[in-house]
Amino acid sequence: MQDWTEKNKQLAKHWLAALPAVRAYAIALVPNPSDADEVIQSVALKVVEKFGEYDEARPFVNWALGIARFEVLNRRRTYARDQHVFSERAMEVVEQAAIQVGGECDRRESALQICLAELGEDARLIIEYRYASGLSVQAIAERLGRRPNTVSMSLTRTRRALRACVDRRLDEGDEGRDA
Amino acid sequence: MSRVPQDMIDAWAADDLNEADRAALDRWLAEDPDHGVEFLRSMMLHRHLGDLAPVAARAQGRPAERASIDERQPFKLRTHLYLLAAGLMLAAAAVAIYFAVSSLPHSPIPDPTSPPPVATLIESTGSPVFYENDIARDGGEYARGMYSIDSGSAQFLLRSRVTVDLRGKTQLRMYNPSSVYLARGEAAFKVPTGAEGFTVHLPDGSRVIDLGTEFNVALDGNGRSQVVVTKGSVRVIHASTGDDVVFIAGQGAVLDENGFQNTTERRVRIDGTIAGDTSANNSIVATFTSDDLFVGDSVVIDLNVEPVDAAQKQQWFGVFVNPAGPKGLTKAQFGGVLRTDRVSQGNNYDQHAIVVDRSIDFIGVYTDQGIGNGGGRIRMRITLSNGFDALADYELQIDDDGDGEFEHARTGRFMLGPQMAIGIATDFGAHRYTTHDAIGNEKQKNEGTLP
Numbered sequence: 001m002q003d004w005t006e007k008n009k010q011l012a013k014h015w016l017a018a019l020p021a022v023r024a025y026a027i028a029l030v031p032n033p034s035d036a037d038e039v040i041q042s043v044a045l046k047v048v049e050k051f052g053e054y055d056e057a058r059p060f061v062n063w064a065l066g067i068a069r070f071e072v073l074n075r076r077r078t079y080a081r082d083q084h085v086f087s088e089r090a091m092e093v094v095e096q097a098a099i100q101v102g103g104e105c106d107r108r109e110s111a112l113q114i115c116l117a118e119l120g121e122d123a124r125l126i127i128e129y130r131y132a133s134g135l136s137v138q139a140i141a142e143r144l145g146r147r148p149n150t151v152s153m154s155l156t157r158t159r160r161a162l163r164a165c166v167d168r169r170l171d172e173g174d175e176g177r178d179a
Numbered sequence: 180m181s182r183v184p185q186d187m188i189d190a191w192a193a194d195d196l197n198e199a200d201r202a203a204l205d206r207w208l209a210e211d212p213d214h215g216v217e218f219l220r221s222m223m224l225h226r227h228l229g230d231l232a233p234v235a236a237r238a239q240g241r242p243a244e245r246a247s248i249d250e251r252q253p254f255k256l257r258t259h260l261y262l263l264a265a266g267l268m269l270a271a272a273a274v275a276i277y278f279a280v281s282s283l284p285h286s287p288i289p290d291p292t293s294p295p296p297v298a299t300l301i302e303s304t305g306s307p308v309f310y311e312n313d314i315a316r317d318g319g320e321y322a323r324g325m326y327s328i329d330s331g332s333a334q335f336l337l338r339s340r341v342t343v344d345l346r347g348k349t350q351l352r353m354y355n356p357s358s359v360y361l362a363r364g365e366a367a368f369k370v371p372t373g374a375e376g377f378t379v380h381l382p383d384g385s386r387v388i389d390l391g392t393e394f395n396v397a398l399d400g401n402g403r404s405q406v407v408v409t410k411g412s413v414r415v416i417h418a419s420t421g422d423d424v425v426f427i428a429g430q431g432a433v434l435d436e437n438g439f440q441n442t443t444e445r446r447v448r449i450d451g452t453i454a455g456d457t458s459a460n461n462s463i464v465a466t467f468t469s470d471d472l473f474v475g476d477s478v479v480i481d482l483n484v485e486p487v488d489a490a491q492k493q494q495w496f497g498v499f500v501n502p503a504g505p506k507g508l509t510k511a512q513f514g515g516v517l518r519t520d521r522v523s524q525g526n527n528y529d530q531h532a533i534v535v536d537r538s539i540d541f542i543g544v545y546t547d548q549g550i551g552n553g554g555g556r557i558r559m560r561i562t563l564s565n566g567f568d569a570l571a572d573y574e575l576q577i578d579d580d581g582d583g584e585f586e587h588a589r590t591g592r593f594m595l596g597p598q599m600a601i602g603i604a605t606d607f608g609a610h611r612y613t614t615h616d617a618i619g620n621e622k623q624k625n626e627g628t629l630p
Contacts (some may be wrong), residue, residue, distance in 0.1 A: 023372065028222040031192045033229050037372045041391065041411060086201075090208035090215075097215030106373065108220070109227045116235050124235070131232035156185065163224050 011051050014060040015044070021061050022068050024102035028094055029072045029085060039075055043068045065095045108166050115165035123158040130155060183217055192225035230340060230371075234299075298326075298335045298343075298353055305331010308345075325352045325362070341377050341389075342369040354380075365397035367409075384418030385434055390425070407431035407476065415439070431476075449614045451482045451603060465614055468567070468598040477562040478601055484555040498559050500573075500593070500601055558585070563595070571595045 022043055030036040046067045054063055069091060076085050085091065119127065129140045137155065141148040187204040190196040196204065208214050300308060300315045306329040308315040315321055315333075326333070327350040335343045339356035349364025359366075360380040370377045370389040377389040379396055381404050387396055392411020398404045406415055412427045420438040432439045449464055467478065480498050556578040563571055572592050576585035 024219055024223065027226045028219045031194050031222070031225065033226060036226070037391075040372055044391075086205045087209060090205045093208050093212055093215035094218065095215075096212055097219045101216050101219055104220070105223055108223050109231070109373075112224065112227045113231055113235075116231060127228065128232050128236045131228040132236040156189065159189070159224060159228075160185070162228070163221065166224065167220075 007051070011048065015047060015064070018061040018064040020105055021098040021102035022064055024105055025065055025068050025095060025098035026072065027105070028098065029091075030075055035075055039068065039071045042071045046071070061099055062095075065098065069095070104170065107170060111166045111169035112162060114169065115162050118165065119158065119162075123154065123161075126151060126154050127158055183214075183221075185221070188218060188221045189225075192222060234336070234338075234340070298322075298337050298356075301334045301336050301342075303328070303331065303333040305329075308333045323353050323355060325350060327351070327363075339374045339377060340371050341374050343367075344369075361396055361398060361404075363398055365395065367393070367395045369393045370411075381418075381434070383434070383436070386416045386418075388414040388416070390414060403433060403435045405431060405433050449478065449480045449482075449601065451480070451613070464602050466598060466600045477560050478599075480557070480559040480561075480601065482557045482603065484557070498557060498601065498603060500561065500599060556583075556585075561599075561601075567595050567597055567599070571599075 019040075023040055026036040026039040026043075030039050043064060047064055050067070054060065073085055086094070116124070116127070126140060126144075129135045129143065130137075135143070137148050137152050141151045144151065184200075184204055184207055187196060187200045187207075190200060191204060208218060299320050300310075300317055302317055303315075309325075309327045310321045311324045315326070326335070326345065328345050329348050332347075333345045335345075335353075337343060337353070337356040341356065343351065343353075343359065344367040345351055346365045346367065349366060350362040351364075351366055352360040352362060354360065357374070357376060358378045358380070362382060366379075368377065368379065368389065370392055372391055375389060375391040379387040379389075381387070381396070382398065383402060383404070385404070387394065387406055390412045392413055393409045394411075394413050395407045395409065396404060397407075406413065406426065408426045408431065412425055414423065414425050415432055415434070416423045417434060417438055419436055422438050424432070424439060426432055451464070465478075482498065558576040560574045561571055562573070573590065575587075575589045575591075577587040578585050
């Protein structure tokens, strides 16, 4: 029913290649997961709408990230408590980083799945309270009968350990995708 | 690379960074491209923890409890705002994601003997949930196979992080975390970013391929199926005709042996006639909850008013919408009066068209000028732009003299509660109405004079 033209195929190819960077960029600058997902969808829509304006002399990923930057700014100004984002220079750094390591995103998630399973019971419980239940540090402290500072330090330590575990698995090429 | 300001990044991830620290983080980022990489990897960790921790908790037999509002992290306090914004923003859909998966091979239905996936039954209501021939328990993890319920609902989380919500008498076979077969009934699907390509196979061989979105699929038992996209977009491939179409949020398709039918038709339609009589009436025609209507769905009301006795006064006709459900009938009314000769000759003719009083959510007109000729008609479409507990849009048209022309039109919004009751509100006594579903099946018929 649809007549998918050669241009659409080109768009598909470009978008597939750019998506990891756009996703990483949104995740970095829009901490709320729902918002980040919506930014990605908005970028996708804009990319389709504006594809006719795309200058093929320019890398597609940079063009898509330009659109993403606008969407991120728009979203944070509308909904984030801190309506500022970052300076132009800092945004550029994040864009370049997204191009550089955006493709790691899925492998990092797979690796984290294994690293989480390796956590001790106490660390895992705190991570679950924080990320699965969405509890604040204060609330976790009250649940566990500990001081907020202690919980905060445990969270920091656990995240650091998880990050190191993920980095190590990626270095070793063991992301556990087949686990 | 200077020391990583991890505390600041963590605070940023919680959307809880103060202005001074934000400026410091900004400076650190701007210093060195490697800082951007470090920042990105830390933010990926936060995002992935948010995605994986609930799954890990369930895997440990500890389904995550929900924090009360006071206990939540800062950005989670604004969930309703986000939901509202999401609905508004996603009125347009990410068609582009189509392209991301359009090159996927059209594989046949997977072999059921392939390695089984694991699905977690998150929550169920109503009748027991069966996994094959065993009763499944909330919180339990189950392998590939047939899942069925006789009534109520059952929500599953697949390993792919796709959420599947079975509704009413439904059978669904899970092939793997990215592929299911809807054998009977209705199911809603929510597919997160990263799980695009999730496919629902239908009994006629058609396929619904998700492009990062939310959608609903219902079978009518007569070989037809209905796909409604509530968010994002889906690609539907018709088995018989080979039609391959992308539908975006707010659109739907009915599939039958001839292809896609009624692609813009909504789920519920109410056609009715109000006949002239003497007594005042308000009658509920239908009630709706989130089980019946989804974002993008509309209720369409089309009422005819037959000519009435000119001796009657204050003849108001229209539709009432009770945003809180069937109790109480006066919260929101939409309609008009039949024009009379005397009114039309008066000096405030236009004021008798439609009056809006938003303070009481009332739209309508009363007249004490007597009632007259010709009958009338009202058409109304209520669209759940943002689902329940959110704003709904309406379009209203009124023919106040039965000449077939809609002299009055208005659009607007009102707030819906967790459910909605639709009724006929009139100063006439008798009315007849019929309701239909989107496929055109007659659902409810009423004839006669109400008390």
